[in-house]
Amino acid sequence: MNHMQLVSKLTAVLGSNQRVLHKENELYAYECDGYVAQRGRPRAVVFPETTEEVAAIVQLLHREKVPFLPRGAGTGLSGGATALNNEVVISLVRMNQLLHVDYDNMRAVVQPGFINLQLTKQIAKENAYYAPDPSSQSACTIGGNLAENAGGSHCLKYGVTTNHIVAAKVVLPTGEIAELGATYGDALGYDLLGLLIGSEGTLGIATEITVRILRKPQAVKTIMAWFDRVDEASDTVSQVIGAGIIPAAMEMMDQLAMQAVDKSNYHVGYPADIEAALLIEVDGLVEAVAAETDQIVDICKQHQVRAVRVAETDAQRALWWSSRKMAFGAMGRISPNYLVQDGVIPRTKLTEVLARIREISVSSGLRIANVFHAGDGNLHPLICYDASIPFETEKAMMVGSDILKVCVDVGGSITGEHGVGIEKINDMHYLFTEAELKAQIAVRAVFNPEDLCNSGKLIPKPGRCAEVKRASTMISQHLETYIKTSHGSNSHSM
Amino acid sequence: MNHMQLVSKLTAVLGSNQRVLHKENELYAYECDGYVAQRGRPRAVVFPETTEEVAAIVQLLHREKVPFLPRGAGTGLSGGATALNNEVVISLVRMNQLLHVDYDNMRAVVQPGFINLQLTKQIAKENAYYAPDPSSQSACTIGGNLAENAGGSHCLKYGVTTNHIVAAKVVLPTGEIAELGATYGDALGYDLLGLLIGSEGTLGIATEITVRILRKPQAVKTIMAWFDRVDEASDTVSQVIGAGIIPAAMEMMDQLAMQAVDKSNYHVGYPADIEAALLIEVDGLVEAVAAETDQIVDICKQHQVRAVRVAETDAQRALWWSSRKMAFGAMGRISPNYLVQDGVIPRTKLTEVLARIREISVSSGLRIANVFHAGDGNLHPLICYDASIPFETEKAMMVGSDILKVCVDVGGSITGEHGVGIEKINDMHYLFTEAELKAQIAVRAVFNPEDLCNSGKLIPKPGRCAEVKRASTMISQHLETYIKTSHGSNSHSM
Numbered sequence: 001m002n003h004m005q006l007v008s009k010l011t012a013v014l015g016s017n018q019r020v021l022h023k024e025n026e027l028y029a030y031e032c033d034g035y036v037a038q039r040g041r042p043r044a045v046v047f048p049e050t051t052e053e054v055a056a057i058v059q060l061l062h063r064e065k066v067p068f069l070p071r072g073a074g075t076g077l078s079g080g081a082t083a084l085n086n087e088v089v090i091s092l093v094r095m096n097q098l099l100h101v102d103y104d105n106m107r108a109v110v111q112p113g114f115i116n117l118q119l120t121k122q123i124a125k126e127n128a129y130y131a132p133d134p135s136s137q138s139a140c141t142i143g144g145n146l147a148e149n150a151g152g153s154h155c156l157k158y159g160v161t162t163n164h165i166v167a168a169k170v171v172l173p174t175g176e177i178a179e180l181g182a183t184y185g186d187a188l189g190y191d192l193l194g195l196l197i198g199s200e201g202t203l204g205i206a207t208e209i210t211v212r213i214l215r216k217p218q219a220v221k222t223i224m225a226w227f228d229r230v231d232e233a234s235d236t237v238s239q240v241i242g243a244g245i246i247p248a249a250m251e252m253m254d255q256l257a258m259q260a261v262d263k264s265n266y267h268v269g270y271p272a273d274i275e276a277a278l279l280i281e282v283d284g285l286v287e288a289v290a291a292e293t294d295q296i297v298d299i300c301k302q303h304q305v306r307a308v309r310v311a312e313t314d315a316q317r318a319l320w321w322s323s324r325k326m327a328f329g330a331m332g333r334i335s336p337n338y339l340v341q342d343g344v345i346p347r348t349k350l351t352e353v354l355a356r357i358r359e360i361s362v363s364s365g366l367r368i369a370n371v372f373h374a375g376d377g378n379l380h381p382l383i384c385y386d387a388s389i390p391f392e393t394e395k396a397m398m399v400g401s402d403i404l405k406v407c408v409d410v411g412g413s414i415t416g417e418h419g420v421g422i423e424k425i426n427d428m429h430y431l432f433t434e435a436e437l438k439a440q441i442a443v444r445a446v447f448n449p450e451d452l453c454n455s456g457k458l459i460p461k462p463g464r465c466a467e468v469k470r471a472s473t474m475i476s477q478h479l480e481t482y483i484k485t486s487h488g489s490n491s492h493s494m
Numbered sequence: 495m496n497h498m499q500l501v502s503k504l505t506a507v508l509g510s511n512q513r514v515l516h517k518e519n520e521l522y523a524y525e526c527d528g529y530v531a532q533r534g535r536p537r538a539v540v541f542p543e544t545t546e547e548v549a550a551i552v553q554l555l556h557r558e559k560v561p562f563l564p565r566g567a568g569t570g571l572s573g574g575a576t577a578l579n580n581e582v583v584i585s586l587v588r589m590n591q592l593l594h595v596d597y598d599n600m601r602a603v604v605q606p607g608f609i610n611l612q613l614t615k616q617i618a619k620e621n622a623y624y625a626p627d628p629s630s631q632s633a634c635t636i637g638g639n640l641a642e643n644a645g646g647s648h649c650l651k652y653g654v655t656t657n658h659i660v661a662a663k664v665v666l667p668t669g670e671i672a673e674l675g676a677t678y679g680d681a682l683g684y685d686l687l688g689l690l691i692g693s694e695g696t697l698g699i700a701t702e703i704t705v706r707i708l709r710k711p712q713a714v715k716t717i718m719a720w721f722d723r724v725d726e727a728s729d730t731v732s733q734v735i736g737a738g739i740i741p742a743a744m745e746m747m748d749q750l751a752m753q754a755v756d757k758s759n760y761h762v763g764y765p766a767d768i769e770a771a772l773l774i775e776v777d778g779l780v781e782a783v784a785a786e787t788d789q790i791v792d793i794c795k796q797h798q799v800r801a802v803r804v805a806e807t808d809a810q811r812a813l814w815w816s817s818r819k820m821a822f823g824a825m826g827r828i829s830p831n832y833l834v835q836d837g838v839i840p841r842t843k844l845t846e847v848l849a850r851i852r853e854i855s856v857s858s859g860l861r862i863a864n865v866f867h868a869g870d871g872n873l874h875p876l877i878c879y880d881a882s883i884p885f886e887t888e889k890a891m892m893v894g895s896d897i898l899k900v901c902v903d904v905g906g907s908i909t910g911e912h913g914v915g916i917e918k919i920n921d922m923h924y925l926f927t928e929a930e931l932k933a934q935i936a937v938r939a940v941f942n943p944e945d946l947c948n949s950g951k952l953i954p955k956p957g958r959c960a961e962v963k964r965a966s967t968m969i970s971q972h973l974e975t976y977i978k979t980s981h982g983s984n985s986h987s988m
Contacts, residue, residue: 104732104842127738149680160680162688163657176929184871185838185907186643186654186692188914188925189934189953194656194688198680215738238598244621244709288782344679348598377678413679420682431682435670439940440683446936459683 001064013056019047035079042083047094051207059175069454070205072144075136078421080200084456092143109210112143128213131158135325146206149198151417153249156375162197169208173453201454203447217283221293222311225278225300232303233276234350237374239299250375251279251324257369264330266323327371335384341400342418343407347377356406364399378416420458428460495558507550515539529573536577541588545701553669563948564699566638569630572915574694578950586637603704606637622707625652629819640700643692645911647743650869656691663702667947677704695948697941711777715787716805719772719794726797727770728844731868733793744869745773745818751863758824760817821865829878835894836912837901841871850900858893872910914952922954
């Protein structure tokens with residue numbers, strides 16, 4: 001089927017040509033998501049408004065063997081929504097309704113394009129909220145959160161997205177509609193909903209999502225603590241958890257990250273010479289929150305904290321949180337480009353891993369800021385580079401990869417919450433045995449037998465192992481030469 | 495391969511004939527698990543002690559196309575460990591070691607035959623515990639808990655087994671070994687560990703299980719409240735949750751259940767005329783627990799509670815809990831036989847569903863006690879019957895099935911925590927569409943392509959739908975006649 005035939009069939013399904021983009025100039029904005037290192041032009045972008053329309057489109061594309069992929073707000077950080085194979089992009093932004101709220105049983109039903117933060121805002125009048133809060137929550141959609149199993153600062157206490165989605169209506173890659181999970185209680189049979197969550201758009205398209213909502217805690221206290229030395233901050237984190245306290249959130253920023261946000265609109269006034277700041281939040285009943293706050297302040301003092309404060313106003317609390325949540329964007333103030341990595345380590349290895357990241361920074365000549373969910377050991381190293389310098393983008397990617405190796409070496413993992421997507425698909429070969437990858441591939445084939453739905457993401461194709469290793473050896477040989485020659489000239493920027 | 499050839503090959507793998515049972519008199523104890531309505535004689539029972547032995551046995555059985563299934567303590571309530579196809583039963587009771595505890599990161603690694611309660615006991619010295627606490631926790635194994643995604647009284651606050659297992663080494667039904675999940679952080683790729691948990695031994699055999707352990711809460715308070723009317727108890731449950739409190743546990747027993755336990759060794763002294771008792775536990779920091787206890791007592795008083803008490807001693811708390819946890823067994827004091835059902839309903843439908851269960855009891859002439867996890871709407875109706883009366887077992891099963899239909903009608907589900915196994919496999923046809931069942935079957939085939947591993951459990955075979963419906967229509971016609979003729983003679987026993 002030629003391009004215009006396809007466009008006219010898609011238009012026929014949607015009943016309006018305003019819901020089908022297919023001209024080159026219209027498609028530019030859909031060439032990548034928040035992972036900008038790789039781009040791909042979609043064949044078309046369609047905007048369905050109902051489950052039935054999604055199903056009809058998928059049936060058409062499945063019948064015609066045209067590759068496709070779903071897209072939410074495009075805030076993903078690993079390229080999950082990038083059209084590598086000239087896909088038809090099924091944008092879910094018009095399916096943006098809050099369909100139903102059951103306050104008695106604390107459930108809400110949303111369409112996939114409904115924005116994360118909007119849910120919390122719309123149910124606030126009943127003193128309820130939705131817990132998972134990725135930093136992009138003011139823009140990202142709950143459908144995208146489902147696909148990526150999104151985390152967030154408050155997932156330390158409340159768990160990531162998979163703990164909050166209880167059921168979903170799904171259009172499978174064949175165009176069939178299935179209902180997975182159970183609104184109340186556990187679902188029967190295999191946990192296919194759990195399989196869908198975090199499958200990065202490769203197993204189907206959720207068109208109705210039922211989530212757990214929570215009552216707002218009676219009280220919240222937010223603590224900011226500044227440390228001369230990063231290891232004192234790390235030890236504080238371990239001791240708080242060791243004391244049996246599970247804060248709602250426990251975030252850490254290092255010196256370079258603080259410098260960056262202090263140059264942005266979220267000026268907290270971090271002293272230039274502290275190595276680390278902790279942002280800790282506790283919530284619950286008034287009495288418990290007061291007691292936990294005292295305990296945390298005590299623990300900070302046992303670790304030579306330079307200053308520790310409890311937010312006195314909502315405005316102060318909001319400023320502190322903005323300074324953390326906008327840290328990624330603030331990197332633009334100190335570096336022309338940056339690459340955000342996402343690794344996980346055992347909490348007890350924080351000090352060691354941060355020291356090794358410093359070594360990598362020194363030896364590569366690239367500055368690295370660290371912003372992370374310290375409570376659950378989820379690091380976000382922000383690698384500063386200048387894309388206008390030849391090979392520096394590749395070098396930044398190599399540095400990112402080296403940091404992930406450090407994470408794996410200490411018993412951690414190569415992604416905490418940003419997903420695999422395109423970015424880390426080749427790393428899968430290093431982490432899984434053949435039996436394990438075979439199972440992953442076979443599970444994908446169950447739902448996505450023709451591999452039309454978001455092909456080339458998350459799970460590598462069989463037999464690519466040797467090829468990938470060869471390619472990556474070539475790149476690293478190139479870079480080794482480059483790093484050797486360029487090292488001297490870059491190291492002053494530390 | 496004939497029987498003795500197989501036995502000698504199994505013995506060769508395990509290096510000792512003491513680890514292979516194969517004589518008829520040795521196999522009797524392995525004919526069923528806690529679901530006694532159906533039995534099946536295994537071909538042999540083997541007792542491996544290592545992952546490698548399990549893998550070698552499975553490879554042998556896979557090669558020879560001999561059906562097999564894993565078994566823990568045999569406390570399951572839906573027949574998951576019953577040898578329907580003359581299977582070789584792979585008993586995991588000798589793999590009963592606690593392999594490693596990492597208190598800094600709060601992880602423990604156990605073998606599958608390690609007993610649930612033993613974990614909490616062995617880590618108590620470090621002030622830690624393992625949260626999921628099925629009533630059978632003094633006997634059931636963590637491997638069995640994984641297979642069934644076991645719940646428990648304290649799962650209201652802490653979540654069921656799937657929230658506590660982070661990684662597992664698994665022997666797949668082909669004999670290959672895979673590591674699923676991640677000790678720290680989220681695993682990459684599809685959530686195959688989540689798929690394994692609750693798969694009732696159909697996707698593989700976990701041989702090493704890494705679980706999250708928790709610090710013991712600083713304080714615990716246990717509240718017992720007696721209500722003249724069951725709807726006042728139900729409304730209390732809803733209002734406690736509605737107030738934003740999540741108790742560690744919130745259990746309810748009705749009149750008949752209280753009568754039964756008061757006749758057992760766990761005599762609490764429930765007044766004969768109260769309709770419902772609530773057992774509520776809160777845990778956390780001292781101050782929070784005190785505040786929540788006061789709030790809960792207040793809410794009880796707003797609902798005409800007859801008496802409400804807070805346990806004053808550990809002995810009193812232990813007695814109250816025993817009276818709840820031993821309620822199933824205590825049914826033997828008031829009925830020659832009983833059948834335990836396991837349904838889930840929205841919490842707000844408690845009063846309505848209990849009224850409908852009473853109607854079913856009256857119309858069937860069978861007494862029904864109710865013991866349940868009220869906080870999450872997980873009912874356990876205990877249907878009393880006398881197996882020596884012709885057709886009464888079938889009638890009890892029909893009554894159980896009717897109760898489950900009520901649960902589904904109000905938006906609930908047919909199992910909360912006891913699994914599907916043999917017991918509810920035919921109900922799957924009523925709950926899933928063809929597309930959904932097809933996906934379940936295909937996922938099973940990925941791991942279990944020859945269907946040798948625990949065949950006939952959890953996921954029905956394709957095409958059995960019509961057959962099942964025909965059979966169940968025949969039984970119900972039989973029973974209808976029976977109920978009509980016998981109803982008068984039984985109704986006095988109410």
